[in-house]
Amino acid sequence: MKHTIAILVEDQPGVMVRVASLFTRRGFNIESIAVGHSEKPGISRMTIITSGDEKVLEQITKQLNKLIDIIRVRDISPQNVIERELVLVKVHTDSLSVRAEIIQLVEIFKAKVVYVERNTLTIEMSGDEEKINGLLELLKPFGIIEIVRTGRIAIARSKKNGYL
Amino acid sequence: MKLSGTEIILECLKREKVKVVFGIPGAAIMPLYDMFGKVEKLPFRNILTRHEQGAIHAADGYARATGEVGVCISTSGPGATNLVTGLANAHLDSVPLVALTGQVPTNMVGNDAFQEVDITGITIPITKNNYIARKVEDLAAIIKEAFYIARSGRPGPVLVDLPKDVQLAECIFKYPDRVIRRGYKPSVKGHIKQIRLAVEKISGSTRPVIITGGGVINGNASDELQKLACKTNIPVVNTFMGAGSFPENNHLYVGMLGMYGQYLANKVTSSADLIIALGTRFDDRITGNLTQFCPNAEIIHIDIDPAEIGKNISVKIPIVGDLKNILHQMNSHIAERKNTEWLNEIREIKQGICLNTEDNDSNLRPKYIIKCINEFFKGEAIIVTDVGQHQMWAANYCQFIHPRTFISSGGLGTMGFGLPAAIGAKIGNPKKPVICISGDGSFQMNIQELATAIYNKIPIIVILMNNGYLGMVRQLQELFCDRRYVSTSLSGNPDFVKIVEGYGGTGFRVNNKEHFSSIFKKAVELEQFVLIDCQIPQEENNFPMVQPGSSINNMIGVEES
Numbered sequence: 001m002k003h004t005i006a007i008l009v010e011d012q013p014g015v016m017v018r019v020a021s022l023f024t025r026r027g028f029n030i031e032s033i034a035v036g037h038s039e040k041p042g043i044s045r046m047t048i049i050t051s052g053d054e055k056v057l058e059q060i061t062k063q064l065n066k067l068i069d070i071i072r073v074r075d076i077s078p079q080n081v082i083e084r085e086l087v088l089v090k091v092h093t094d095s096l097s098v099r100a101e102i103i104q105l106v107e108i109f110k111a112k113v114v115y116v117e118r119n120t121l122t123i124e125m126s127g128d129e130e131k132i133n134g135l136l137e138l139l140k141p142f143g144i145i146e147i148v149r150t151g152r153i154a155i156a157r158s159k160k161n162g163y164l
Numbered sequence: 165m166k167l168s169g170t171e172i173i174l175e176c177l178k179r180e181k182v183k184v185v186f187g188i189p190g191a192a193i194m195p196l197y198d199m200f201g202k203v204e205k206l207p208f209r210n211i212l213t214r215h216e217q218g219a220i221h222a223a224d225g226y227a228r229a230t231g232e233v234g235v236c237i238s239t240s241g242p243g244a245t246n247l248v249t250g251l252a253n254a255h256l257d258s259v260p261l262v263a264l265t266g267q268v269p270t271n272m273v274g275n276d277a278f279q280e281v282d283i284t285g286i287t288i289p290i291t292k293n294n295y296i297a298r299k300v301e302d303l304a305a306i307i308k309e310a311f312y313i314a315r316s317g318r319p320g321p322v323l324v325d326l327p328k329d330v331q332l333a334e335c336i337f338k339y340p341d342r343v344i345r346r347g348y349k350p351s352v353k354g355h356i357k358q359i360r361l362a363v364e365k366i367s368g369s370t371r372p373v374i375i376t377g378g379g380v381i382n383g384n385a386s387d388e389l390q391k392l393a394c395k396t397n398i399p400v401v402n403t404f405m406g407a408g409s410f411p412e413n414n415h416l417y418v419g420m421l422g423m424y425g426q427y428l429a430n431k432v433t434s435s436a437d438l439i440i441a442l443g444t445r446f447d448d449r450i451t452g453n454l455t456q457f458c459p460n461a462e463i464i465h466i467d468i469d470p471a472e473i474g475k476n477i478s479v480k481i482p483i484v485g486d487l488k489n490i491l492h493q494m495n496s497h498i499a500e501r502k503n504t505e506w507l508n509e510i511r512e513i514k515q516g517i518c519l520n521t522e523d524n525d526s527n528l529r530p531k532y533i534i535k536c537i538n539e540f541f542k543g544e545a546i547i548v549t550d551v552g553q554h555q556m557w558a559a560n561y562c563q564f565i566h567p568r569t570f571i572s573s574g575g576l577g578t579m580g581f582g583l584p585a586a587i588g589a590k591i592g593n594p595k596k597p598v599i600c601i602s603g604d605g606s607f608q609m610n611i612q613e614l615a616t617a618i619y620n621k622i623p624i625i626v627i628l629m630n631n632g633y634l635g636m637v638r639q640l641q642e643l644f645c646d647r648r649y650v651s652t653s654l655s656g657n658p659d660f661v662k663i664v665e666g667y668g669g670t671g672f673r674v675n676n677k678e679h680f681s682s683i684f685k686k687a688v689e690l691e692q693f694v695l696i697d698c699q700i701p702q703e704e705n706n707f708p709m710v711q712p713g714s715s716i717n718n719m720i721g722v723e724e725s
């Protein structure tokens with residue numbers, strides 16, 4: 001089963017290596033990892049998507065907690081949080097009609113065209129994994145040149161079930 | 165007043181009450197060693213070992229024998245990588261160490277400079293934490309934190325990498341009063357509700373067994389453990405790492421548990437209905453086949469490291485915290501009990517066991533050697549071992565009645581640990597006799613430390629159990645590979661007596677019982693470094709033992725009537 005793990009870490013060099021090394025060494029799976037500054041100076045927030053049964057999850061949480069640079073770890077349930085991922089995708093546009101068709105898809109998905117060239121369109125979209133995969137699936141027949149995804153981030157819906 | 169980086173390091177070591185450092189200088193750590201020479205009086209002893217691995221094992225032996233943080237120093241590059249085995253060794257056995265390594269100047273870091281390695285990167289998985297001091301202003305706080313983290317909670321090794329320019333730079337020295345890390349707050353007090361549950365569970369059990377681990381020793385909880393056992397009359401088994409935590413001369417002591425443990429201990433533990441596991445991590449050498457481990461028992465697991473709970477085995481009542489504190493609370497809540505029936509049953513099991521350990525000929529055998537040591541020191545000596553058959557003989561036959569008297573590489577099983585660790589143990593306990601039990605294979609893995617021991621006049625007795633083989637592997641080849649002794653014969657061994665004499669020490673060779681007794685007595689009286697090369701039968705085995713992957717209830721080399 002997939003899990004979203006939210007982590008607060010000291011904003012210090014080497015923290016990513018420590019986390020990644022722990023996952024590798026203990027054979028835990030990382031599907032995606034995203035990190036950035038938090039609202040507090042000196043603290044970064046990491047979101048890791050991993051999979052495993054309850055026992056594995058317990059070990060992941062406990063082993064992460066042992067790292068000195070890690071301040072807090074929580075396995076957050078998808079019901080209580082909003083999850084987003086950002087994708088940038090570059091697609092072939094051979095003709096005007098193709099371009100129009102793609103732009104129509106972009107509108108339906110509430111995505112955005114961020115760059116246009118004679119033969120390509122670059123599209124930006126954020127959303128949950130399902131929605132992003134949906135758009136990419138529909139763009140595939142036009143010929144996707146490049147996909148860049150950020151990995152998932154998550155935030156609690158309310159203060160009450162705030163994740164950290 | 166401004167101090168240089170090296171003055172700061174020196175001041176920090178002084179404030180942490182460091183009594184001895186072990187190490188070897190080199191280009192990148194020259195400023196620190198130079199400072200050792202500049203000060204009028206060095207506040208600690210500075211021991212030059214002959215290999216960095218020797219330095220870290222010596223610091224490790226010192227830490228295990230004293231309970232204080234061991235300190236070792238090396239230069240950058242190969243000096244630092246030579247510490248790697250020692251760090252892993254200390255990490256797996258939870259030994260508090262601080263390793264200081266030199267590093268190339270900060271402006272050269274990352275350029276593959278001469279003797280540059282990313283030692284913090286290399287040692288992430290085998291240290292409790294590590295640091296690179298990038299600015300002299302951070303140095304004092306880093307060293308303070310390193311010592312705090314090494315010794316608090318579940319102890320472990322911490323490495324501090326010291327670029328050369330940082331050692332030479334200057335700043336105002338300020339030593340922090342305390343360490344505040346929001347990501348590091350080891351829990352000390354056990355949850356009172358859990359403690360009550362455990363007490364209830366113990367009272368309701370009919371066949372309880374206490375298993376002790378290294379955590380009892382690290383947590384200085386031996387007295388509380390004895391109180392608990394004696395108040396409730398619960399039998400105790402020590403794990404290998406727990407040897408010495410519960411006195412073996414107590415009537416409640418059953419034996420050592422595990423793959424090379426004692427049959428009675430394995431048998432009794434297997435038939436328990438309640439396991440009270442104290443500071444132990446259910447290592448595979450203890451549990452054998454996990455699915456068949458204590459099939460009828462519920463488990464109370466007390467440990468300071470929450471990650472150990474539920475890692476290998478499902479636990480009924482977990483308690484996280486400091487063992488001394490938790491046992492003290494348990495003792496004040498728990499009721500006295502006699503346990504007569506269960507103790508009688510154990511006595512009956514014991515009477516039914518027949519071990520094949522006849523020792524009637526004049527051959528010098530390990531059991532006899534250790535019997536002499538026991539008779540002479542009565543558990544008051546510190547026994548340090550290397551790794552292999554001799555280690556298991558020592559663990560099984562030596563009598564341990566005090567914590568910190570059995571010093572051995574448990575988790576990593578590091579051959580070459582014995583001699584340097586014995587040096588460290590003796591420096592930490594100058595008044596206690598220190599015996600290093602080693603094998604001809606292990607001893608040659610850090611044989612250069614003979615110079616350290618003999619030059620510094622460190623009176624250790626090395627009992628070299630010489631069977632001309634890498635004996636533990638040979639035994640496995642005999643049992644499981646139809647005696648194909650591939651790469652285990654040590655033909656080409658040196659004359660160990662001559663080697664010791666070459667370093668200026670005293671050595672003897674013995675090959676029969678009588679000779680050993682008289683030489684051993686002489687060695688003790690000499691009060692100097694002595695090696696006794698004991699020629700033991702080449703194919704002497706460690707029995708009984710559990711076959712890898714088998715249940716601990718199922719041992720080879722034992723008969724039951």
